[in-house]
Amino acid sequence: MSTNSRRVFFVSDRTGITAETLGRSLLTQFPDTEFRITNVPFVTNQLAAEKAAAVIRGAFELDGVKPLVFSTLTDPATQFVISSCNEYVFDLFGTFIEPLEDALGTESSHTAGRMHGIGDVGEYERRLSALNFTLGHDDGLSPRDIDGSDVVLVGVSRCGKTPTCLYLAMHYSIAAANYPVTDDDFSQRGLPKILEVCRDKLYGLTIVPEQLSRIRQERRPEGAYSTLSQCRSEVAQAETLFRDEKIPFLDTTTISIEEIAATIVRDMNLR
């Protein structure tokens, strides 16, 4: 293994999503190193911890370089087994538990956390109903749909509306509809009629035409649809519409779906 490559393990007692989210975020701070990542979820007992530790030690023997380990184990005994592997075990959870106990003046429960659990039935159903709404109203809109939506994304075909709607539903339990603007809409002046009743819920997405053309070519390479000139014309007209109608909008070209969603939640005050 080259010196600029490093093995990384995410060890957790549930899905590993927390360890991976913070761990990957920390690793982006070291762009010159290539990280080879292994997720080790569901380490819920001593035996599982020992197995994981054996794999981590084995990686050191294989590579000659100590791997980095990010762990979010809530049980101190299993964490101890992992921490014993080497000095580069980052205990993302335990590090903050004691200071938090001080801050709150109470002991922690030391049990594996449940986030977004179905245990919270109300929250689960809100999320499911947001997802069902979004799935049922993708790429199209009837006046009835608008009543039920929290936000309506507007933009040209393939600018990121659908994944963003799904992310909003999945992570924020937001009922997100979307409306694709096309040449038909541009040929009329002003806001498409159907959108008039939900002006306050509109949010625009735009994208640079070159990127749009590339994305469309993946989907439908032949015909005018994916040509750069068509993309340029649609994007320009969509942005004019956003400006004229004072619809807040965001350029999705260089940001991720997570960031688009978080920006919409903030801008539209959806929480």
Place this chain on the structure above:
Amino acid sequence: MSTNSRRVFFVSDRTGITAETLGRSLLTQFPDTEFRITNVPFVTNQLAAEKAAAVIRGAFELDGVKPLVFSTLTDPATQFVISSCNEYVFDLFGTFIEPLEDALGTESSHTAGRMHGIGDVGEYERRLSALNFTLGHDDGLSPRDIDGSDVVLVGVSRCGKTPTCLYLAMHYSIAAANYPVTDDDFSQRGLPKILEVCRDKLYGLTIVPEQLSRIRQERRPEGAYSTLSQCRSEVAQAETLFRDEKIPFLDTTTISIEEIAATIVRDMNLR
């Protein structure tokens, strides 16, 4: 504010997803306290940090109790502004940066991290194409679809197949199809014909009939569909099918979509 209620701020220079994921996970360890959470994303400069700090200080004056603050700021100067608010600022990022620099023998870039960025065009397109696949193949399956799928979830209507497929696509870029088993399938012996060619990709979901009945009632309260007896019969036959055909399966009743997805990824070795 009651003594068992505490205000919490998540402060970040991007979406706040990382701060919130770890922060919420840590807070689950203190089930007796009610946390009132405010997300403060996009704190990218000194002015934004000072604004956030003013809000945090204001909350202390309002409540008479110091709020907890979880931050993931990459810029030491803005972090300093936040850290000065009170002694309960947990620097989720900075805490690990120095030890990581030691481990890697290199300096960190101290720039806001980009996760899942469109910058990584290949990854973005994999994700989009997984999402498009999953959206296009929800609740139904043709032999052509099976070729393109990484996994095929099997289960009775409303047991969690669709949200799980979407989560697999969104977070793991996995092309997930699903097949709803119905009384028509149960009336024939053995595996439904269409599934025979993809035996190795099958994964079953099940659920306790009482919960299934409740979920179905939300959707379609009248008719046999949501009755407990119908749910009992379908679930029993689905589980018999899984056992007879040696399809691995998971009970989704008490676990979250995140956990269902992570379990499938692990069990089916999808990474």
